[in-house]
Amino acid sequence: MNPTINDVARVAKTSKSTVSRYLNGYNVKRETEEALKRAIKELNYHPNVNARRLVKNNTQVIGVVVDDITNIFYAGILRGIEQVTNKCGYQCAYYSRTSNYQGEFGFLDLALERQVDGLIFISFLKFPQDLLERIQKLAIPVILVGGADKSGQVENIFSVDVDNEKGVKEIVQYLHRIGHEKIAYITGPEEFSATYWRRKGYVETLKELELECNPSWIIPSDWSEEGGHQAMRELLKVKGFTAVIASNDEMAIGALLCAHELGYLVPKDLSIVGFDDIEVAKWVYPPLTTVKQPLFQMGEEAAKALVKKLTGEELLEQLVLIEPKLVIRHSCIKV
Amino acid sequence: MNPTINDVARVAKTSKSTVSRYLNGYNVKRETEEALKRAIKELNYHPNVNARRLVKNNTQVIGVVVDDITNIFYAGILRGIEQVTNKCGYQCAYYSRTSNYQGEFGFLDLALERQVDGLIFISFLKFPQDLLERIQKLAIPVILVGGADKSGQVENIFSVDVDNEKGVKEIVQYLHRIGHEKIAYITGPEEFSATYWRRKGYVETLKELELECNPSWIIPSDWSEEGGHQAMRELLKVKGFTAVIASNDEMAIGALLCAHELGYLVPKDLSIVGFDDIEVAKWVYPPLTTVKQPLFQMGEEAAKALVKKLTGEELLEQLVLIEPKLVIRHSCIKV
DNA sequence: TTGAAAGCGCTAACAT
DNA sequence: ATGTTAGCGCTTTCAA
Numbered sequence: 001m002n003p004t005i006n007d008v009a010r011v012a013k014t015s016k017s018t019v020s021r022y023l024n025g026y027n028v029k030r031e032t033e034e035a036l037k038r039a040i041k042e043l044n045y046h047p048n049v050n051a052r053r054l055v056k057n058n059t060q061v062i063g064v065v066v067d068d069i070t071n072i073f074y075a076g077i078l079r080g081i082e083q084v085t086n087k088c089g090y091q092c093a094y095y096s097r098t099s100n101y102q103g104e105f106g107f108l109d110l111a112l113e114r115q116v117d118g119l120i121f122i123s124f125l126k127f128p129q130d131l132l133e134r135i136q137k138l139a140i141p142v143i144l145v146g147g148a149d150k151s152g153q154v155e156n157i158f159s160v161d162v163d164n165e166k167g168v169k170e171i172v173q174y175l176h177r178i179g180h181e182k183i184a185y186i187t188g189p190e191e192f193s194a195t196y197w198r199r200k201g202y203v204e205t206l207k208e209l210e211l212e213c214n215p216s217w218i219i220p221s222d223w224s225e226e227g228g229h230q231a232m233r234e235l236l237k238v239k240g241f242t243a244v245i246a247s248n249d250e251m252a253i254g255a256l257l258c259a260h261e262l263g264y265l266v267p268k269d270l271s272i273v274g275f276d277d278i279e280v281a282k283w284v285y286p287p288l289t290t291v292k293q294p295l296f297q298m299g300e301e302a303a304k305a306l307v308k309k310l311t312g313e314e315l316l317e318q319l320v321l322i323e324p325k326l327v328i329r330h331s332c333i334k335v
Numbered sequence: 336m337n338p339t340i341n342d343v344a345r346v347a348k349t350s351k352s353t354v355s356r357y358l359n360g361y362n363v364k365r366e367t368e369e370a371l372k373r374a375i376k377e378l379n380y381h382p383n384v385n386a387r388r389l390v391k392n393n394t395q396v397i398g399v400v401v402d403d404i405t406n407i408f409y410a411g412i413l414r415g416i417e418q419v420t421n422k423c424g425y426q427c428a429y430y431s432r433t434s435n436y437q438g439e440f441g442f443l444d445l446a447l448e449r450q451v452d453g454l455i456f457i458s459f460l461k462f463p464q465d466l467l468e469r470i471q472k473l474a475i476p477v478i479l480v481g482g483a484d485k486s487g488q489v490e491n492i493f494s495v496d497v498d499n500e501k502g503v504k505e506i507v508q509y510l511h512r513i514g515h516e517k518i519a520y521i522t523g524p525e526e527f528s529a530t531y532w533r534r535k536g537y538v539e540t541l542k543e544l545e546l547e548c549n550p551s552w553i554i555p556s557d558w559s560e561e562g563g564h565q566a567m568r569e570l571l572k573v574k575g576f577t578a579v580i581a582s583n584d585e586m587a588i589g590a591l592l593c594a595h596e597l598g599y600l601v602p603k604d605l606s607i608v609g610f611d612d613i614e615v616a617k618w619v620y621p622p623l624t625t626v627k628q629p630l631f632q633m634g635e636e637a638a639k640a641l642v643k644k645l646t647g648e649e650l651l652e653q654l655v656l657i658e659p660k661l662v663i664r665h666s667c668i669k670v
Numbered sequence: 671t672t673g674a675a676a677g678c679g680c681t682a683a684c685a686t
Numbered sequence: 687a688t689g690t691t692a693g694c695g696c697t698t699t700c701a702a
Binding site for chain 1: 687688689690691693694695696
Binding site: 002046047048049050051053054059069070071072075076078079082085086089091092093094095096098099100109112113114115139225253257260280283284285 | 337381382383384385386388389394404405406407410411413414417420421426427428429430431433434435444447448449450474560588592595615618619620
């Protein structure tokens with residue numbers, strides 16, 4: 001069996017409350033401190049956090065739940081979260097929904113069972129309404145990152161996301177600035193909220209700039225490189241456009257490779273833009289013009305909000321939308 | 336305050352021991368079960384795991400510690416780990432050493448403080464001797480993934496790694512088979528155990544095949560795309576070789592880009608091989624020939640070993656080395 | 671099948 | 687500055 005504060009107290013010839021006090025940073029007499037230090041070392045004592053958590057009814061850990069921990073996309077967000085939680089004395093524990101939680105929202109048990117003090121849930125799928133309602137009823141703070149919906153906001157739930165609409169708007173404006181008037185679009189799967197907002201950015205900005213909005217220039221796809229490849233193949237049957245916006249970088253890369261295979265030169269014959277600015281975007285040829293997701297900031301905002309809730313502060317906003325940034329490389333050219 | 340089993344007992348008009356038994360799957364009378372179900376629902380009761388963990392002195396959670404959770408490289412390993420822990424009724428919690436653990440081996444506290452039942456530690460840096468010694472003394476099982484050292488094995492510590500030496504050996508043999516006799520090599524930083532074993536695979540296989548082993552054809556670098564780029568620039572000043580092995584894919588991609596920039600065609604003028612088989616490897620032009628890391632299997636083996644230790648089984652081996660697989664694409668050509 | 675009671679390791683009020 | 691004591695929410699004998 002592991003040593004307990006009782007053992008430490010016995011060895012140091014004092015009481016367990018004194019041990020507890022010492023361990024928690026309260027003042028003890030110089031000599032007791034020495035004796036305690038020796039006893040702890042001698043016994044190789046380590047506190048049992050489960051006992052402490054039981055009595056204090058808190059854990060000082062923040063749970064970060066992602067749909068799939070192996071999805072590289074979260075990386076920047078996690079970095080941002082850690083940055084702030086570390087400063088505030090919280091431990092970060094990461095959980096993947098691919099693990100065996102009972103039921104769709106089983107991960108909420110992490111909070112209900114008091115494994116964590118609060119939760120940050122990262123997902124780019126649209127957050128289902130019943131999830132939102134359940135979170136709303138919870139006593140434990142849960143912050144959402146990703147699948148935000150400006151319209152269907154639920155009272156008292158804080159979420160942060162990238163301003164997808166704005167991102168695509170900037171792309172279209174940029175293409176327009178360098179002379180493109182006929183712009184095609186490869187869209188993502190509908191279950192992602194980003195799909196909706198990015199396409200909205202595309203359609204609305206075309207209207208604003210009075211550019212041609214041709215439905216056959218919008219091809220649905222699946223975020224994947226292969227999907228982008230195939231979408232491009234279809235687009236090149238339709239023709240008539242001078243630029244293609246893929247709603248993420250992987251599809252943009254697929255489109256790029258497809259164009260090259262079919263004998264089109266990028267950007268000479270065709271300009272291509274992506275979205276996300278994944279690392280590979282600068283390695284492909286030509287380096288991809290895209291829009292950089294402010295992942296780190298998203299993580300920071302989410303963690304700050306959670307820490308505030310945890311310390312009883314009021315949150316002023318319900319939704320923070322962070323602006324992405326256009327990254328101009330070499331996959332677009334003036335026409 | 337949250338409802339406890341006492342509340343449930345009161346509402347269901349029974350005792351807390353009966354509630355506990357019911358919750359733990361023991362038989363209770365049909366009617367009590369009904370009453371309990373109602374009470375639990377009515378109160379919205381959720382067990383407090385900290386109390387349970389305290390009395391049972393176990394957590395049913397496996398901690399997975401990585402150097403940096405934002406390093407995409409771990410993805411496959413994590414998937415493998417989850418695959419087996421899910422089956423065995425353990426929860427997986429992921430921790431990043433970039434979080435604020437006290438001191439270099441602070442993450443071991445996760446086990447000492449009983450936050451987890453066992454630990455899988457993933458790192459590709461050489462495992463320092465004192466870490467190994469500390470782990471050896473621990474009552475809690477810790478499995479190592481990555482920085483294995485065939486020679487300096489420490490009694491009673493289980494680790495799994497890819498057979499790096501074998502991987503590079505296969506590359507050299509392949510290049511030799513398609514006619515290359517002069518092969519350059521870009522190596523990684525020395526603090527990674529893979530650097531040592533991969534270079535060993537290169538040097539030894541050259542000797543075995545009686546190929547020229549020219550020290551100025553070995554350039555140290557830093558795993559990065561930029562590093563590979565620069566290493567290639569240096570190699571192309573030396574010249575004389577027909578193929579380059581980069582000890583990871585990112586450097587191989589950098590080398591590829593550099594060669595193209597300087598007017599060399601790959602694979603016509605120069606064959607290039609990488610190591611890892613990251614996703615991008617097939618997206619670059621020409622698609623990169625490389626060696627696929629058996630990440631999923633590594634994760635599986637590690638988790639299986641930990642579960643065995645946790646259930647008191649004996650482990651037969653101390654080190655499992657998993658063979659990587661050559662993936663032939665289009666960056667090499669017969670000479 | 672159930673209830674009473676002890677105890678897991680710790681914190682915190684209270685008393686000294 | 688320190689010791690005594692109660693109690694956090696649960697499991698687990700033991701007895702009925």
